Amino acid sequence: MPTSASSRPPLDLTADSVAITQAICDVPSVSGDERALADLVVDALAGAAHLEVIRDGDTIVARTNLGRDRRVVIAGHLDTVPINGNVPTRFETIDGQRYLWGRGTVDMKAGVAVQLKLALELSDPIVDLTWMWYDHEEVSAELNGLGRVARHRPDLFAGDFAILGEPSNGRVEGGCNGNLRVELRAYGLRAHSARSWVGENAIHKLAPALERLAAYEPATVEVDGLEYREGLNAVGITGGIAGNVIPDEAMLHVNYRFAPNRTVAEAIEHVADLFPEYELTVVDEAEGARPGLDDPLAQQFVRAVGGEAKPKYGWTDVARFSALGIPAVNFGPGDPLKAHADDERVACDQILSCERALRAWLTGAA
């Protein structure tokens, strides 16, 4: 009996990258369910003599071993957020622009399609290449396939520069901001609200913290030539026991997105300095990533794909590379504002221009 994967038509990586995008979007691969797609990828690359293919769970690494001076890692995740009636994909034309519509088209199967096509095609690139397609990006960090492979086979992460195919409208977005979430707590004294003067209102004690947040002017910080815009925000607030009780505890949940010139430890110190009178509990932390655009290889890449690099604000897996000492950027087709949207859709032209730009750089034609 054929398996679910083998019953599907094989992937044709000689097709154009728009067709490949459609083909791999129509193989559902919500996080945890990447196997069928991973099987197709392995099968499609099996005949390529220039590639060493390694599989770890549903993560596939394919690399050249051409003895080049420098090695570039190019990665993309195979999984998507849950489908919401938007698979299979279809083509739509809006204002004369042709789009591929459906789950995964933006985040990030268009980027993966470009990578798969070039992985098979480029048998003689000017740098050695390590391609990585991984599982479980859209769920909790512990499950992330890239993290798992980094634990199992850290040697596969050797490289001088990394490109993550996350949607960036076909522009280079360097590094990413760090992310910190803390809970600030104020304490008081419980009392019946008919005799409030006997108590001490913990919610009222959050007033200075909210005031400071409302007045806070987030910095814009230049790192390696890119300007990172920070943000400091309340993302939650709770307090209160009953309609007739003066509350003795209140909590303010604060999110700090900080430029990658700061470490998490420095970010915590900054927040602690801003709110010295509260009990502070760190609930989430992630280092940012410097864009690493001072590296000549990176500068060459930015010039090759055209235009100016921009900072990436959201946290992405480039930070994993950064933590391993590999400068990393995001570069992929698709508008990031359409990622996870029910009307997720990618402009077909963007897929093709990303394909051309990446090919030109990797073959020395740019």
Place this chain on the structure above:
Amino acid sequence: MPTSASSRPPLDLTADSVAITQAICDVPSVSGDERALADLVVDALAGAAHLEVIRDGDTIVARTNLGRDRRVVIAGHLDTVPINGNVPTRFETIDGQRYLWGRGTVDMKAGVAVQLKLALELSDPIVDLTWMWYDHEEVSAELNGLGRVARHRPDLFAGDFAILGEPSNGRVEGGCNGNLRVELRAYGLRAHSARSWVGENAIHKLAPALERLAAYEPATVEVDGLEYREGLNAVGITGGIAGNVIPDEAMLHVNYRFAPNRTVAEAIEHVADLFPEYELTVVDEAEGARPGLDDPLAQQFVRAVGGEAKPKYGWTDVARFSALGIPAVNFGPGDPLKAHADDERVACDQILSCERALRAWLTGAA
């Protein structure tokens, strides 16, 4: 077969009021379960020729019809909050003071015991008397027996002055503060917190409201000679969607306890004036009650029971009388801070002194 009520020993209202308190505490009467006690009360008063006894559910009204110039209503509730291992009652001596310990001793069977004893005993008071013992005080207002009888038999509420036997340490506590709860809402614009400048943080918009609350100096207002201390407090606060989302809505729950010189409408206006920039929703409102201590009958009562009248801060059923145009005060044995407490207990001396004071006033001996 005897019913549950008739299987109990009858109430002996010629006993002293401490013994009566113990007897009626040991007949459990948590809200909704007052029947057995109500049956005993009806039976105990049945032989009193000077009383007309009317029953409505588990509320009993007993009144004299002596043709006196003035009529005083004296009321108490039969129900208690749930028992928590503190029935049957027992006597305890602490620092040389004798207490009756157990659920209901303070709130408010000691007060009811004094009333029951005097109802039977005083066949020739100087004013006509309407005694009321009612059900469902400790639960939602719609179930309140006093409210039900006011709807069924408003004529029974005729009177010039009312005394509610709620615990007040044997002092006269006049009227009560009004109570208002409102929800204040701020709105913003949802956005990913990695690009917070695209959104508008609704939680931050609560900063001025919290500041105003923290800085607010509640008034102390003299009404009919008593000083009512007000309170304006946050009793709840909520906001936030997820750790990475700029929230587009936040809510602050505010409780205003206002002196009885203001109406609910005026209290709402005051709060609306304080927080003009927020959407305001009234979620609970209760008029206060003026103490009515300008009435000579009330002044005579205060003098008779000794000492000075105090304001009552918490909302009590005196407000129901006040709403019907009858000045009303609280007067009963027991420390209100022990009401609902697991170590609820009343000083036996307080029960007896309340009994003596009320008798003296009602017989013209004071």
